[in-house]
Amino acid sequence: MPGTNLTRNEAQERAALLDVHHYAIDLDLTLSATEFASTTVVRFSCRQPGASTFADLVDAREPKIWLNGTEVDASAYADNRIALTDLAAENELRVETRLPFSRTGEGLHRFVDPADDRVYLYTQFEVPDARRVYTTFEQPDLKSTFTFTIDAPTGWTVVSNSATPEPTEVRDGVSRWAFAETKRMSTYITALIAGEYDTVTDTYKGEYGEIPLGIQVRKSLREHLDDDEIFEITKQGFGFFEGVFEMGYPFGKYDQAFVPEYNMGAMENAGAVTFRDEYIFRSRQTHAAYESRANTILHEMAHMWFGDLVTMKWWDDLWLNESFAEFASHHAEVNATKYTGAWTGFTNQRKNWAYRQDQLPSTHPIAADNYDLHAVEANFDGITYAKGASTLKQLVAWVGEKDFFAGLRAYFSKHAYGNTELSDLLVELEEASGRELTSWAKEWLQTSGVNTLRPRFTVDADGAFTSFAVEQTAVDAYPTLRRHRIAVGLYDRTDAGLVRRTRVETDIEGALTEVEELVGQKQPDLVLLNDDDLTYAKIRLDERSLETLTTSIADLPDSLARALCWGAAWDMLRDAELPARQFVPIVLAGVGTESDLTAVQTLLRQGGSAVALFSAPDNRDALGAQWEQGVRALLDAAAPGSDHQLAFVRAYAGAAESPESIAYLTGLLDGSVAPEGLAVDTDLRWAIVAGLARAGAFGDAEIDAELARDNTIAGQEKAAGARAGRPDAAAKEFAWDAVVVRDDLPNETQRSIARAFQQPGQGELLAPYVARYLEVAETVIEKGVWRASEILESFFPRANPRAEDLAAVDAWLASNADLDPTTRRYVSEGRSDLGRALAAQERDAAV
Structure with a gap:
């Protein structure tokens, strides 16, 4: 049974059969707090009259179905598909049903803000979840136009891909928003944002005309919205992209909604981008946070052309969508904004992500073989984004920036509102540059693994090189030796x-x-x-x-x-190759003066990992003390009010073990310790509370007191994570039950708990959960991809590496040959991390 899966072959067969002309989608959001009404009328052609196919609809409740005016028996809806038989040349499918609001961030998510009890909804459809809101042909190459009509409580804000119309009241307390027809687009980039959002507006005025701009945010976050900064980046992005693409923005208006409990960083819905609302900063952040947000804004904007205007035929080219946006956002930051060091940040963070991903057993070619939707969902990773962007950066150097953008302009013009494959882009780049790119694509896009480059040289008595060479190696499993400039x-x-x-x-x-x-x-x-x-x-x-x-x-x-x-x-x-006892001093020697704040945050995280994961057990206490004391010295030496000061106090909270550090952090919370220039604001307080809870210095009473100060959804999530991190058997059982057993907690709360469960130094406490994890892993995919992946990754026993755990995981993998691919992937990745940590510990012990 296909369930919610769809194979590439099925999609190709359906695309060969159908042309989809238009969706008319009516949603009534006023039924209840758990369900909404969905009516879809879709008009489509069939190239082979009399043929059969299917439409997609997930979790429909008592659907009524009509095909070409004739009601279809209810049995036609089964396994999240609607069977369509004896199709005419021109067809109309009508489906009326009720559907559940989501609490997992998939489909139409409903959130009630604990700060003021206001209601907020938003959609998240990538990869295949538009079918949770309306009846679809759910694949990217069956593009269509869409007309949305929304019934919602009077006074709400309602945003979709088209400009928001004036609502009309249809009954007491309920109004209707009838949106204009959209441009042709794929189902996964349609969108709805509705609720009691505040909206701030502006206008971009450029060479190709004016673009109305909007920002949506929860009312309880409105005071923290720095709309001037967000609009500035937005306008700079439009100016840059319209200039280099020599093409105006294709979707009219541009809304950017910051939404709660969001699974992803952001999503490129055409003209209605959604972002996780942690990007609205409640407290002081370092420069790196603003640079990261600017990059995300520009990433989603780049998709308006590359992904939304011109879209991949199937998810095999998902990498091209994401890699291009990743490359383009950094390129735009450097050339159009104040964040001119963006490529340094890319090297310090994103590229390290790619290198790690490319050395895991789940590595895959950049152009992955996404044979079905389950494979697509598993391949949203550092290879898809950062390795692909690194490779595109090389491609730009290979063909030349001028010719690269000339090829892009031809590509956008030729394929606007259509679907393409990689070969279509390479044709235009070859034409513009005169370079042959097929062999380049084979070498870089269709192989896996990362090469290692080493200097090999000899030196004479005077200290001069008598020979110098660069040695290139590859691992046995992926032996490709590539050409590098x-x-x-x-x-x-x-x-x-x-x-x-x-x-x-x-x-x-x-x-x-x-x-x-x-x-x-x-x-x-x-x-x-x-x-x-x-x-790369x-x-x-x-x-x-x-x-x-x-x-x-x-x-x-x-x-x-x-x-x-x-x-x-x-x-x-x-x-x-380098012992932890040597790595930690390198970090402490340089992080205090490192100018790139992305590097500062990355290095502080890596230094903590060197102690917790990669140091030999006999060395760990001494190295941990060196790290804690070193970070404290950096904190004391940091300029008052500087970003470094803020970064170091956060790291100190994460490193705290000694009575001195616990006393210092407690003093920051009660005000008895007050370093010059340091504002102990809401987010920093939670970082300190989490550190004290992890160290066993704070319990439920202290966490409850902090929650009373910040009883927002963010506060509730932070409190839940702090409880889960405590070195206490009851805390661990609470966390396990909340995430693995229960289904009633919202996705972001579960995520906060899950990511605090595994803590270094709590190995004895966590040891019994190894067997429980492996038992649950066999069936966890039944909870859905998002929840399953969080459980599989966050609860894996990697925080306290032990040889016996590695042996248990190896035995489990060997005895479960028929695992779901997503499950096997995450467990195998954890196993790889565990083996790597144990090898590094042996190296540290050998010093």
């Missing part, structure tokens, strides 16, 4: 810091590439492969370079060069 930088210690003396750019191919230009050069203090981050590959540091970084990484003036060094050290730690 890289730069090699030679850096010397000087009075001005670590300064680049020489830069040589060269092509790397095969296992060993000689770099003759460097022969005769004096060996520097630092040899940096892939300088300027031109390719792990790099290694020679012994002298590593020694230089251990004491002098802060002396590198270029933030991108530092990002590459930070990444190399982290990779070497994870690959058991």
Whole structure:
């Protein structure tokens, strides 16, 4: 039985049979707090009259179905599909039903704000969830136009893909919004946002005309909305994209709704983008948070052309949608906004995500074989986004930026409002650039794994290179050795810091590439492969370079060069080539003066992981004390009111174990400790409470008291997470029951609990849950992909690595050959992390 799955073959067969002309969708949101009424009338053609197919509709309650004016027997609806037989050349399908509001963030999600009891709804349809709200042919290449008519309580805000019309009252307390017909689009980018949202408006005025802008936000968050900053980024984005694409924005108006309990970062619904409302900052944040939000705004805007205007035929090219938006958002940030260091942030965070994902057993080609919807849902990952964006960045360098955008313009013009495959884009890029790209695509898009580049050289008695080569390796499972364009930088210690003396750019191919230009050069203090981050590959540091970084990484003036060094050290730690006892001092030596705040946050997280996961058990207490004391010293030395000060106090809360640290953090909460310039605001208070709860210093009474100060949905989520993190058997049982057993808690509350469950230093307390986890994992997919993936990932026993747990997981995987692919993926990924941590611990013990 297909259930909610759909195969690529089924989609191709249906696309060959049908043309979909129009959906008329009427929704009544006033039935009850649990259900809404949905009526869909869809007009479509059939190329083979008399043929059969199916429409999609999930969890319908007592549906009534008419095909071409004749009522269809109720048995036609089964297994979330409506069987359609004996089709005419032109057809009209009408379906009337009731559907449930969602609490999982899929379909039409309903939320009641505990701050003021106001109601908020929004849709989330990617990948296949429009069928939870109206009857569809749920696949991206059956585009259509849409007309939405919405009945909702009078006074609500109602937003969809078309401009919001003036409502008319249809009965007491209920009004109707009749939206104009949309442009042609795929079902997954249609949208509805409805409820008691506040809206702020503005207008972008550009070369191609005016675009009405709107921001929707919950009333309880309105005071925190920095709409000037959001509109500024939005206008800069439109100016940049309309300029480089030489094409006006295609969907009329542009709303950006910040919605609660959102599963994703954001979603590119045409003209009605949705964002998780944690992007409305209630408390002070570092520069990195604003840069990240700007990137997300620009990412979704790029999709308006690449993804919404021109859409993939099937989800095999999901990577191209997301990789392009990832590349374009960073490119726009650098060229059109104040966040000019965006590519450094990309290297420090997003690229590290890709490298990790590409070394897991679940790695896959960038152009993945998404044979069905379950495969699609499993492949939303760091390869789809960050490895793909890294590869596109290489492609831009390969064909040239001018020709790349010329090819894009031709692509948008030729395929507007249509569907394409990768080959359609490559045709235009080849035409614009004169480059052959088929072999490039095969090498980079259709293979898995990441290469490692190492410097190999010899030095004479005078300290000069007598030979220099770059060695390229790959793991046995994915042996492809790719072509890379890289730069090699030679850096010397000087009075001005670590300064680049020489830069040589060269092509790397095969296992060993000689770099003759460097022969005769004096060996520097630092040899940096892939300088300027031109390719996607792990790099290694020679012994002298590593020694230089251990004491002098802060002396590198270029933030991108530092990002590459930070990444190399982290990779070497994870690959058991660098002991944790050496990595932690590198972080402490450089993070205090690191200018890229994305790097600061990443490094502080990595330093904590080095202690908790990668240090030998016999070394851990001493290294943990060194880390805690080092972070405290950085906090004390940070400039008052600086972003570094805020980042270090958060990290200190995460590292706290000693009586001194617990007393300091408690003092921050009660005001007896008051560092100059540090505002202990709502979000920082919760970070401290979570740290104290994890350390066993705070219990339910203290958490309850903090919740009384902040009884918002965010406060409730933070409180639930703090309880789950406590080193207490009752706290762990509460967390297990709330997420694994119960189905009545909303998705974001469950997520907060799940992610606090596994804590370093609580191994003995968590040991009994290993067997319970493996037992539940066999059937957890029945809870749906979103919930199952959260349980499988967050409850995996990775926080306190033990050899016996690795053995138990290996035995379980071996004895469960018929696992659901999503389950096998997440458990195998956890197993990989566990094995990597144990290997790193052995390396740390051997020092």
